[in-house]
Amino acid sequence: MSRRASETYEKMPPAAKPSNLEKNCSQILTKGPALTREILEKMRKNRTHILGHEIETKQFLVFSGLLLLFLLSSIGMIAMWFTDMFDNAVFSNLAIVEGSESYNMWAKPSPKPLLNVYIFNYTNVPEFESGDDEKLNVKELGPYVYEVAMERINAQFNGSQVSYQEQRVYKFMPELSKVRRQNDRVIVPNVPLFTAAALNKHSSYFTRLGVSGLLKSLNAKPFLSLPAHRFIVGYEDNLYSLAKSFMKFQNKKPYEHFGLVASNIGIRDDVITINNGAEDINKIGFIESFDGKKALNHWSTAECNQINTATDGGSFPPKVVRNKRPVNFYFKEMCRSLPFQYEKNVKILNGKIPAFRYVLPASVFDSADKTPSNQCFCNLDLGECPPQGVFNATPCAFGAPLFISFPHFYNADPALREGVTGLKSSTDNYQSYLDLHPTLGFVMAGKTRFQVNIQVAKSFGISEVDMFEDGLMLPVAWMEMSLEDKTLPEDMVGIIFQTTFTLKSVELGLKYGCLLTACVTLISMLLLLKNRWQKRERTSSIRPLQRRNEEIV
Numbered sequence: 001m002s003r004r005a006s007e008t009y010e011k012m013p014p015a016a017k018p019s020n021l022e023k024n025c026s027q028i029l030t031k032g033p034a035l036t037r038e039i040l041e042k043m044r045k046n047r048t049h050i051l052g053h054e055i056e057t058k059q060f061l062v063f064s065g066l067l068l069l070f071l072l073s074s075i076g077m078i079a080m081w082f083t084d085m086f087d088n089a090v091f092s093n094l095a096i097v098e099g100s101e102s103y104n105m106w107a108k109p110s111p112k113p114l115l116n117v118y119i120f121n122y123t124n125v126p127e128f129e130s131g132d133d134e135k136l137n138v139k140e141l142g143p144y145v146y147e148v149a150m151e152r153i154n155a156q157f158n159g160s161q162v163s164y165q166e167q168r169v170y171k172f173m174p175e176l177s178k179v180r181r182q183n184d185r186v187i188v189p190n191v192p193l194f195t196a197a198a199l200n201k202h203s204s205y206f207t208r209l210g211v212s213g214l215l216k217s218l219n220a221k222p223f224l225s226l227p228a229h230r231f232i233v234g235y236e237d238n239l240y241s242l243a244k245s246f247m248k249f250q251n252k253k254p255y256e257h258f259g260l261v262a263s264n265i266g267i268r269d270d271v272i273t274i275n276n277g278a279e280d281i282n283k284i285g286f287i288e289s290f291d292g293k294k295a296l297n298h299w300s301t302a303e304c305n306q307i308n309t310a311t312d313g314g315s316f317p318p319k320v321v322r323n324k325r326p327v328n329f330y331f332k333e334m335c336r337s338l339p340f341q342y343e344k345n346v347k348i349l350n351g352k353i354p355a356f357r358y359v360l361p362a363s364v365f366d367s368a369d370k371t372p373s374n375q376c377f378c379n380l381d382l383g384e385c386p387p388q389g390v391f392n393a394t395p396c397a398f399g400a401p402l403f404i405s406f407p408h409f410y411n412a413d414p415a416l417r418e419g420v421t422g423l424k425s426s427t428d429n430y431q432s433y434l435d436l437h438p439t440l441g442f443v444m445a446g447k448t449r450f451q452v453n454i455q456v457a458k459s460f461g462i463s464e465v466d467m468f469e470d471g472l473m474l475p476v477a478w479m480e481m482s483l484e485d486k487t488l489p490e491d492m493v494g495i496i497f498q499t500t501f502t503l504k505s506v507e508l509g510l511k512y513g514c515l516l517t518a519c520v521t522l523i524s525m526l527l528l529l530k531n532r533w534q535k536r537e538r539t540s541s542i543r544p545l546q547r548r549n550e551e552i553v
Contacts, residue, residue, distance in 0.1 A: 063528055070521035076514035086507055091318055094284060094440060096276035098157055106314055107152045107164075110489045115170065116480040117232050117260065118142035118407070122187045123422075125223045129467060138422040138475060141186060144228055145176040146261075148481070152314075153267065160280070161288050163273040168264050170233060182229035189454050189474045192239040192258060193220045195400040197465045198457035208461030215239070215464050222464060234262035260452065260477055263333075270332065274312055282319050285311035287330055298335050298395035304376035310337035313443070321356060321441035329434075334404055335396030336377070338364060340434055348435055348445055348485040349493065353500055355444055360432040362411045365391045365404070388413040390453065390473065401455040406430045407478040408451070416473050423475070430478075435485070440499055445485040451478035 079085045096106050120138040127133040149171070152164040172182055193215060200211045218238045226235055234257025255263045270291055277284025287307045288294070296305040310328035311317075320327060324342040331338050340358035348355050367388040368375035377392060378385035386392040389412020390405040407430040408423045409416045417423050434446035458470035488496075 059528065059532065063525060066521045066525045066528070070518055070525065073514045073517035073521060076510065077518050080507070080511045080514055086510065087319075088281070090503060091277075091281040091440075094281060094315070094318065095278045096162055096274075096284070097278055098155070105495075107155060109150060109314075110492050111483055112147050112149050112489075113481055113483040114173070114176070114487075115146040115148050115261070116143035116482065117146070117477060118479070119144070119186050119188065119228060119231065119477045120422075120475045122189075122223055125187055136420045136474070138420050140422075140424070141184065141228070142180060143177060143480070144180050144182075144232060145173040146170040146232075147173055157276070160275055160278050160283075161273050162276045163271055165267055165269075165271055166264075167267045170261065170265060172229065180228070182227065184228040185225055186228050186231060187223050187225050188231055189476055190220060190222055190224045190239075191400060191402075191454055191476070192237055192243060193222060193464060194454050194456060194474075195398075196239065196243070197459060197462045198394075198401040198455070199399050200462065201457045201459040205461050208459055212462045212464060214242075215462070218242075220464065222467075230259070232260045233257075233265060234259035260479070272312055274314075282317045284317055285315040286317075287312060290330075296335055299376045300378070300380050301376040303373075304336065307337060316436060316441040316443075318439065318441040321436050322439060324356060327358060327436075333396075334391060334393050336391075343433070345438075346435060349488075349496070353444070353485075353496055354438055355435040356438050358434045358436055360448070362406075362431070365389050365406065365411070387416060387473075389416065401457055403453045403455055403473060405451045405453060407449055409473075409475075419469075419472050420475065437496070437499065439503065443483065444488070444496060445483050447480055447482045449478065449480045452476045 093100075094102055096103050119141045121141045122136055123139050124133050124137045128136050147170070149169045151167045153167050154163075154165050156163045174181070196211055196215065200208050203211075220239050224231075234255070237258055240258045272290055273288040275283040275286045275288055287310055290296075290307060294308065295302065296307060299305050307330055310330040313329050316327045326339050326341045328337040328339050330336075338360060340360055343357045343359045346355050346357045347353065363371050365388075366374055368378055368385045370388060375385070379392070386403060389409060390403040393402045393404050394400065405412050405416075408425075410430045430449045432446075432448040432450075435444050436442065437444055453473045453475050456465055456468040456470060456472040456474065458465050458468060
């Protein structure tokens, strides 16, 4: 500092004098560029020796950074392109673990499917009973639409398994029922009466007479007139009340009321145990046991009694769906697994979301002659097999002669349709399908359609069924459980969009980001080595020329 400046500084008041911090900052700002140039110059002049080669430290640091980035991006590229690391990380969030978001969605699903019930109303029962009409006539009434809210309750975790019960609530939707009212009266078959006749078909003659006397004392008729709502959700019946007491004596669990969906209303007694996917996501949803049993005992082969390759319908293994392999859904009302097979790619939610459409094959109810694998569903003790197009659900219906088919006997023996009049043409397609998320495997939309039929088991001594032909199949109702993509709740739509686009974007970003980074860093390293090699070659060619000049001088 000059003398004049020093004198000026001394004359300044203390408050005006700059502090030490200000002086230091001033010096840094003044000398900063010079210091930076000095550091860079030292780095440029500094040399690093590697494997006998001399390289500038700056170039070495740059090359080392590029090499590290190349190695990391290469590892990421291999993980994203050639392993399932990303998928496993995503799929691990699907596991049904207590307290997780997946558990909450599984325990109380927000989508509420609609149950559409179409009842076959018998219009000429008096004429048929008097012999004026040769065949019974039916008229389809419906749909009677119910919103179904389902919840999985009493969950118990045990390692990779979770046990639960189902609770369902059915809410009638008059605005969707096409002017159909709950109090519409319908004339329908008296299923308990036909069940009593079927159970005693092979009993002694005196037993059959006793059964007929009991039916007369209860004033039981082959057909009942009921309000549609009671027939669907359950109604009181004297014959069924008597049968319940007998079933309880046999340690069976009868339903409180008799109706089309009475067994599903409220808390179901069945305890289902499934794999929660915590240890192996490829087994998520698979049924481990049903009411404590690892296999059924209704059918004649272990394959047909098998349930551990089917899910409860809540979710399907994502890798199975991604590879478009068949999936199995356990249908409790039939006591069997139903196979769904990939058919095609579709678009849902106004064509914005891709989905895999899985369909139930039309051959699922084929006769044993047409599809030999269905022979295990025959009654081998009696040597009886159901006709083409119907499934005998009697073993899991407390002995009631219930047979399941597609609506209006689609793809069934034409003789079944000719048993009554009023059914629709068999050309109508009543296909059941599921639209599954192509990555995560959950159901986004779908429809399942089945028809309930009661078979007449005519036997001498039970006069209440004398008017019918033995083996006549009486259609009762057909039901459609539907989940429309347009009716999905907003939270479900948000999850679908997020899992479809966000996950895909992240996956593609990581895949191609790692690939691009690896390529760029590799090219940069090669260019750096090339420049280094060219510089070394120029230096090697200049040195001999310098030596020759020195010799000449």
